[in-house]
Amino acid sequence: MPSFEEVLKEAGEFGRFQKRIFFLLSQTGITFSSLFASVVFLGRTPDSFWCRIPGAAELSERCGWTLEDERNFTVLPLHLGNKSVSGECERLDVTWDTSVSCTSPLARYGNHSTGNLPLAPCHDTWVYEQPHSSIVSEYDLVCANAWMLDLSQAILNLGFLAGAFILGYAADRYGRILTYLLSCLGVGICGIIAAFSPNFTVFLIFRFLQGMFGKGTWMTCYVLVTEIVGSDQRIVGIVIQIFFTLGIIILPGIAYLIPTWQGIQLAVSLPNFLFLLYYWVVPESPRWLLTRKKGEKALKIMRNIAKHNGKFLSPHYSEITISNEEVSNPSFLDLVRTPHMRRNTLILMYAWFTSALIYQGLVMRLGIIGRNLYLDFFISGTVELPAAFLVIVTIDRIGRRLPFAMSNIMASIACLITAFLPEDIPWLKMTVATLGRLSITIAFEVVYLVNSELYPTTLRNFGVSLCSGLCDLGGIIAPFLLFRLAAIWLELPLIIFSILAAVCGLLVLLLPETKGISLPETVEDVEQLPSHFGKCGKKRKHRDTNSYI
Numbered sequence: 001m002p003s004f005e006e007v008l009k010e011a012g013e014f015g016r017f018q019k020r021i022f023f024l025l026s027q028t029g030i031t032f033s034s035l036f037a038s039v040v041f042l043g044r045t046p047d048s049f050w051c052r053i054p055g056a057a058e059l060s061e062r063c064g065w066t067l068e069d070e071r072n073f074t075v076l077p078l079h080l081g082n083k084s085v086s087g088e089c090e091r092l093d094v095t096w097d098t099s100v101s102c103t104s105p106l107a108r109y110g111n112h113s114t115g116n117l118p119l120a121p122c123h124d125t126w127v128y129e130q131p132h133s134s135i136v137s138e139y140d141l142v143c144a145n146a147w148m149l150d151l152s153q154a155i156l157n158l159g160f161l162a163g164a165f166i167l168g169y170a171a172d173r174y175g176r177i178l179t180y181l182l183s184c185l186g187v188g189i190c191g192i193i194a195a196f197s198p199n200f201t202v203f204l205i206f207r208f209l210q211g212m213f214g215k216g217t218w219m220t221c222y223v224l225v226t227e228i229v230g231s232d233q234r235i236v237g238i239v240i241q242i243f244f245t246l247g248i249i250i251l252p253g254i255a256y257l258i259p260t261w262q263g264i265q266l267a268v269s270l271p272n273f274l275f276l277l278y279y280w281v282v283p284e285s286p287r288w289l290l291t292r293k294k295g296e297k298a299l300k301i302m303r304n305i306a307k308h309n310g311k312f313l314s315p316h317y318s319e320i321t322i323s324n325e326e327v328s329n330p331s332f333l334d335l336v337r338t339p340h341m342r343r344n345t346l347i348l349m350y351a352w353f354t355s356a357l358i359y360q361g362l363v364m365r366l367g368i369i370g371r372n373l374y375l376d377f378f379i380s381g382t383v384e385l386p387a388a389f390l391v392i393v394t395i396d397r398i399g400r401r402l403p404f405a406m407s408n409i410m411a412s413i414a415c416l417i418t419a420f421l422p423e424d425i426p427w428l429k430m431t432v433a434t435l436g437r438l439s440i441t442i443a444f445e446v447v448y449l450v451n452s453e454l455y456p457t458t459l460r461n462f463g464v465s466l467c468s469g470l471c472d473l474g475g476i477i478a479p480f481l482l483f484r485l486a487a488i489w490l491e492l493p494l495i496i497f498s499i500l501a502a503v504c505g506l507l508v509l510l511l512p513e514t515k516g517i518s519l520p521e522t523v524e525d526v527e528q529l530p531s532h533f534g535k536c537g538k539k540r541k542h543r544d545t546n547s548y549i
Contacts, residue, residue: 004290005230005518007313011302013230015309021228021282022236025221026243028184028275032218033247034254034268035187035210039156040377041255041264043149044134049142051091051122067127089143093120134261139200148200154476155204159211161472167216168465172458175292176224176285177278183216184275191269195262210269215472217272219465226452227285227460227519228305235396237449242388248381252374287457287521332466334459340512340527344454347507348447348467351404354504355444356474358411358497361482362437383434387441395446399515400453401508404446408505411439415498419491440501453514454529457521 012018050071053059060070121144128137136142141149163183171179190210197203226237254267286305289298306313336342394403414436421429448468455463485492512529520526 004287004521007302008230008305010311011306011313012309012311014236015305015311017305017308018229020308022225022240024278024282025225026240027271028217028221029240029243030247030250031187031268031271031275032214033244034251035156035191035214037248037251037377038264038268039149039153040373041251042135042261043141043152044136044261044373045142046128046130046133046137049126049128049137050088052125052127053091054125056125067129071127088126089122090119091122091125093118130259132260132262135200135203138261139203141200150479152204152207153479155208156211157472157475159208159213160215160475161469162208163212163215164219164465164469164472166212168219168462168469171216171220171223171465172288172460172462176220176227176288177282178284179216180220180224180282181276181279183213183220184272186210186213187217188269188272191265191272195265195269215465217275219468222448223452223460223464224282224285226449227287227457235392235449237452238388238391238395238445241391241445241448242385245381245384245388248384249378251381252377256374287519290521291458334523335455335463335466338523338527340529341455341523344511344526345463345467347511348451348454349470351408351443351447351504351508352451352467353470353474354408354500355440355447356471357478357481358415358440358501359437359444360475360478361493361497362415362433362440383437384441387438387445391442391445395449396515399513400446400450401511401513404443404450404508404511405505407439407442407446408501408508411436411443412498412501412505414439415494415501419494419498436497443501443504450508450511450514453517453519454511454526455520456523456526457519459523460519 052070056070059065060067063069065073124140126137126140126142131137135152136149139148167179167183187210190206190213194203194206194210197206222237222240225240229236251268255264258264258267283301283304284297286298286301289295289301303313334341335345391403414432418429418433418436421432423429451464451467452460481496482493485496514529517529520529
């Protein structure tokens, strides 16, 4: 009785059908990365804003002031009197008199330096030259409220974390394609509502929900892609990361062409509605159907795959049933109940957490030389492109485990060297730091592939979603860790990053090598994977099952 892998090989492991599905689902990477990084442009701090004095509207109307005149008369004197006060977060706490001269409203205080006049904090009376350019100007996220911008990104990451658990479970319980389509619908609807939120609280609520559904689209499309190709073609799990990077590269162009934050928000949200058309072209994962005892539907899909690939399945294949393993609702206990599953889960959770923490930490610390936000962001995206190509070149030649470990070790060494390089050679310091970012990006891309290959079909989406949830936790912690430790010593975060990456590099060596091995379909298959001390790349023998085709 042939296994699923043998039937897939007969139908075509990566024929026209799989290539079409791969290309369609890969577009999700562009929209997800745009959502992930959109805060950079949604939350731009306005170039110019100031605190408006009480009664400024009446004064401007009485004196015929323009906004520029108002700023010159009410903010400029404050700055001239006290160079440390810009007029953005404080204002002069005085009575403004225009009865004598509109050109000298502070004439009554002529005997006093404006540096000695009382000040008052600004509360909700800011004026922006571009009032709708970002959520900062829209919701007054400046001065004492500046921390709320960080909160908005933390809320998005919390949404990612919730999506990893909730929608990861849903994909294993109710199906990959159904969860994917509902998630796309959710991202689009929540994105529109967020764009027209009447206040910051509503914006945060739908930012959270958009993050949750966004994670559902990305994780589910990734699992779908890896489940419809053969074991020798799972490199597509790395190639799909290129589309994530393309989203990073495209985003600054979108932001440059669209001047308002609402327009940017809509631009990264509306394309998700187009993915609903996939209902008619992307089938359910036949692997998942097997685990849910829906063999006839799986067989129909396999015949359709063979037809589009110009292949033909034997007419003797008349039924597909599930393996010996009983299907149950997945839970965390299923991931840690057996020794190898427990080892794999704990190491992968740590690898996800470390990769996200170091990646985001290095991005925030390294920055890009120059003051052009759009160009800087574009360059930072192109830095990540070589990572995917390096992985593609090495992953099927030397396996998964060694590049996984070496990329973490290289990131560790780069962080350590950067920490102790002198400040008077900034080009070298930046070059080494960039090497660290490239290395951790490679680790990030390999963990996606390895994670999906180390879980059985019944638990794959749930396992990938749960472990990658630690990525979102790392993203939440990264800015706080970076800035608090940097306040003690600027290079201290790099030391912590170096230690975390080194430990991760050693731990992943304990994982089994999955190069050339069929995707495990049961927990028993995972327990029988070659150990880290055994030979790698050996094909797993077909187990005795009740499945037949």
